[in-house]
Amino acid sequence: MSPALPFTCRKAPATGSGGMVVTNHPLGSAAGHEMLAAGGNAVDAAVAALLALTVVEPMMVGIAGGGVAHLRLPDGRHKVYDCLSQAGAAATPDMFRPVSDALPNYMEAEGRANLVGPGAVAVPGNLAGWCAMQAEHGVLPFAEVIAAAIRHAADGFRITAYLTSNIERHAEDLAQDPGMAALFLPGGAPARPGHRLVQSAYAESLRLVAQQGAGALHGGSLGQALVDFLGAAGHLTLDDLRGYTPRERQAVFGSYRGFDIAGPPPPASSGVHVAQMLHMLEGYDLAAMGFDSPERLHLLAEVIRVGFEDRRAASGDPDFVDIPVEKLISKPYAEACRARLREVGGAGAVAPGYESRNTTHVTVADRDGGIVCATHTINGLFGARIMVPGTGIIPNNYMYNFDPHPGKALSVAPGKRVPTSMAPMIVLRDGAPAFALGLPGALRIFPSALQAIVNLIDHGMTPQQAVEAPRLWTEGGHLELEPGYAHHAEALRARGHDVQLVPHVGGGMNAIAFGPGGEMTGAACWRADGTVSVLGGGLAEAGISFHI
Secondary structure, three states: OOOOOOOOOOOOOEEEOOEEEEEOOHHHHHHHHHHHHOOOOHHHHHHHHHHHHHHHOOOOOOOOOEEEEEEEOOOOOEEEEEOOOEOOOOOOOOOOOEOOOOOOOOOOEHHHOOOOOHHHOOEOOHHHHHHHHHHHHOOOOHHHHOHHHHHHHHHOEEOOHHHHHHHHHOHHHHOOOHHHHHHHOHHHOOOOOOOEEOOHHHHHHHHHHHHHHHHHOOOOHHHHHHHHHHHHHOOOOHHHHHHOOOEEEOOEEEEEOOEEEEEOOOOEOHHHHHHHHHHHHOOOOHHHHOOOOHHHHHHHHHHHHHHHHHHHHOOOOOOOOOOOHHHHOOHHHHHHHHOOOOOOOOOOOOOOOOOOOOEEEEEEEEOOOOEEEEEEEOOOOOOOOOOEOOOOEOOOOHHHHOEOOOOOOOEOOOOOOOOEOOOOEEEEEOOEEEEEEEOOOHHHHHHHHHHHHHHHHOOOOOHHHHHHOOOEEEOOOOEEEOHHHHHHHHHHHHOOOOEEEOOOOOOOOEEEEEOHHHOEEEEEOOOOOOEEEEOOOOOOOOOOOOOO
């Protein structure tokens, strides 16, 4: 029986045993469902869902973006596909002109050259990663896997209020690009909910991808169109696209109260720092504190602060930075970290950093034990806010995640990938999957994933409660509280925290919990258009037929 809690869930979960797809758009979930119904596995379903999301969540994800996919294969192996974008071979530490050496404009470059337009575009990795993992682990022909995305691009779909609100946020920038304006600002105004969005050029690009795979972008005509469009204002070449390789990495494992916690390794921060923070929390009785207590919220804030301190001290692309993973996830180190927790909080100076909050996440499982937990993006909302003419492709603006100042840990370097907070997490008990989850939200991702794991393990929440529960966040500066925690604002201020009330912390989390007998329960929260699609029933038993 789930506990009484000080919030009410706004969405409903779904349960079944034939396979499950949870994404942040109904048509993304439906695309994955099609693959499971057609005899595909979790990898087929996840790639189909992600490709469909490039159509129906075009502000969040695209084939010219980057991300991280965490697979648990039916034989129990974990495999992480690092599909993150990287700087091209011609990129240099001084390629941008910073406007300031201090906050709040530290990451800004003159003319917003690292944020909007050709100079902001890094070498993409999404399509290469999706094609690689589907070719290695999927069972359906790729042409079937991409079919739903093509259909939604060619035939159109009715946009939601969520997409409209995002168009409105950046309408001024979108209006500067003819392709973006034609698509998202029909008649010169943001497309309204219910508007049928048809992306004919993108449908043709996807048809080319169906025929040629990732090579269509990574060296083929789509790649040439991208390079030609960016021109001298960009730094990408066709050789950069041809040379991009998704990296297969090993998951990082921690443990918490009898559960094994698996997450992606650097350059993703979540595998290391979610494990580190859980190891710190293991020394406290969170269940006895109660979910809705300022004591627990203060402890969480302090643990997250320490996690960010260590992330700033040692994070980055492991090809460029030596990251002491084993030290950071060790139990003795967690014990030492507890001495850094303060009885009275308070905001301190925080080193600058940036990640886009605009991302999407999918959680998928099949009946045979395959799981895909994947977070992907074009970085900023609508990426670089430009569209490659004739292709419908919206390129990323990943260069904004690099420090525009030379000589810094996160300065631009050829081939370099920047750290990410993406947290596609899979949690096991006694070697079997217990739950998988993830979300969008940039720097707020892995602390939010941490809180969901605590909700499930310490507070006995259902998956729906765990993903919808109020969240908090701090990087060591101010402390953000969602409305569900607003009644504790004064108590936390009294403990030294610079409290700020915000509408939401992070984005739409989704999760799958695994029960006995192959039962799965999926949940998606109120912070996005999250939808659960589940298969029940199944095919007829062999040998059954009907005769008249």
